[in-house]
Amino acid sequence: MTLITSDAILDRMMALHPKLIDLTMDRVWRLLSALGNPQNDLPPVVHIAGTNGKGSTQAMIRAGLEASGRIVHAYTSPHLTRFHERIRLAGSLISEQMLTAYLDECYVANCDQDITYFEITTCAALLAFSRVPADFVLLEVGLGGRLDATNVIDKPILTIITPVSMDHEVFLGNSIEAIASEKAGIVKKGVTCIVGPQDEGGLEVIEATTTNLGAPLLAYGQHWYAGSEGDGMIYQDESGLLDLPHPVLLGDHQIQNAGIALAALRQLGCDEKACSAAVTDVVWPARMERLCKGPLVKIANKSGAELWLDGGHNPAAGKAVASVLKSMPVRTTHLICGMLNTKDVSGYLSPLLKVTASLTGITIPNEVNTLSAKETANAARNIGFEAFVAASVTQALHAILKKTPQARVVICGSLYLAGSVLKDNR
Numbered sequence: 373m374t375l376i377t378s379d380a381i382l383d384r385m386m387a388l389h390p391k392l393i394d395l396t397m398d399r400v401w402r403l404l405s406a407l408g409n410p411q412n413d414l415p416p417v418v419h420i421a422g423t424n425g426k427g428s429t430q431a432m433i434r435a436g437l438e439a440s441g442r443i444v445h446a447y448t449s450p451h452l453t454r455f456h457e458r459i460r461l462a463g464s465l466i467s468e469q470m471l472t473a474y475l476d477e478c479y480v481a482n483c484d485q486d487i488t489y490f491e492i493t494t495c496a497a498l499l500a501f502s503r504v505p506a507d508f509v510l511l512e513v514g515l516g517g518r519l520d521a522t523n524v525i526d527k528p529i530l531t532i533i534t535p536v537s538m539d540h541e542v543f544l545g546n547s548i549e550a551i552a553s554e555k556a557g558i559v560k561k562g563v564t565c566i567v568g569p570q571d572e573g574g575l576e577v578i579e580a581t582t583t584n585l586g587a588p589l590l591a592y593g594q595h596w597y598a599g600s601e602g603d604g605m606i607y608q609d610e611s612g613l614l615d616l617p618h619p620v621l622l623g624d625h626q627i628q629n630a631g632i633a634l635a636a637l638r639q640l641g642c643d644e645k646a647c648s649a650a651v652t653d654v655v656w657p658a659r660m661e662r663l664c665k666g667p668l669v670k671i672a673n674k675s676g677a678e679l680w681l682d683g684g685h686n687p688a689a690g691k692a693v694a695s696v697l698k699s700m701p702v703r704t705t706h707l708i709c710g711m712l713n714t715k716d717v718s719g720y721l722s723p724l725l726k727v728t729a730s731l732t733g734i735t736i737p738n739e740v741n742t743l744s745a746k747e748t749a750n751a752a753r754n755i756g757f758e759a760f761v762a763a764s765v766t767q768a769l770h771a772i773l774k775k776t777p778q779a780r781v782v783i784c785g786s787l788y789l790a791g792s793v794l795k796d797n798r
Contacts, residue, residue, distance in 0.1 A: 410502035422534025432633035439649030518557020598631025666797030683787035687719035
């Protein structure tokens, strides 16, 4: 007898709707009702939206809460190597047995009606969270906020909006103000909203939303501040000053993300020890991560090269990677880049032009919406890169190291590419 697996059910779920993204809430409410409305039986929820930094911020909050002895559920997307990464139950990735059971229950309850993959899997996560005891649920928005499948919590304990920038314009609008309005759709009446650094237009939209809903606002630069100081960082709000180590996640943008996480932890009653753990104990793969094992690293090590991995994919992410590279010791740096055809390729790559020597375009393996290696390379050439094409990351790495043996090589452009690299480079 062949046992059903979570992968088999997930494959079935992919066929339940002709579109991968179709922003509306009707299908989610219908399925949740059929499941007995599990969203009403959750531990206190921290709901997180924004364009950049959602995952890092969530990971820091989780690290801080767990250091203070709290039991935490967490939901994030997309996954890097396997779906189980999206659902963390009481501190651990969901087991295959439990994931299969919750997915199957949702599939049966849906009765073959139209529903997107993200919608039905989000319902499965909420179902799991409702049945396993915990102190908090950290719920990360998938896309936007107002019409996202996670936006079904009437009274979260906190809402958070990380920095908003241009991304997913076809779904969210073609201005910062329009996108910020969609993100602010998670704000709830009377619920404190923590807001990270924003463009002026985006902040005005968020402020107007919180005012209309009577939601207390804790905004960066107004109610709290985080910044670099020496080899560490400082955080300050009305409760006082924290002098903390630099986040183990690299980049000045991670200090901003840490600030958002610390503001949340203070609101949740955590002490300085928990705040310190948020920046020192956090683990979040593929965010300027130095790869240290696997076949690609063996290739790099033979010539004394460094190998880094980052999953950022929009203009703000490109700026963040460029900033990290500028802060590193000088070393000739080359990019291996694969991107989706829905992304602003030149916007992402432009900040990286002056800090890198070349780009090699690749096609993201097993990804329908990938740009071809040639398309990525052509886009890079159009903005001034010396650009090449390779059939794979391995081939690209060999070609780079043949010319520059001790190079710094950054694999970048997509979380899907990052996931493929991590899967093959364990």
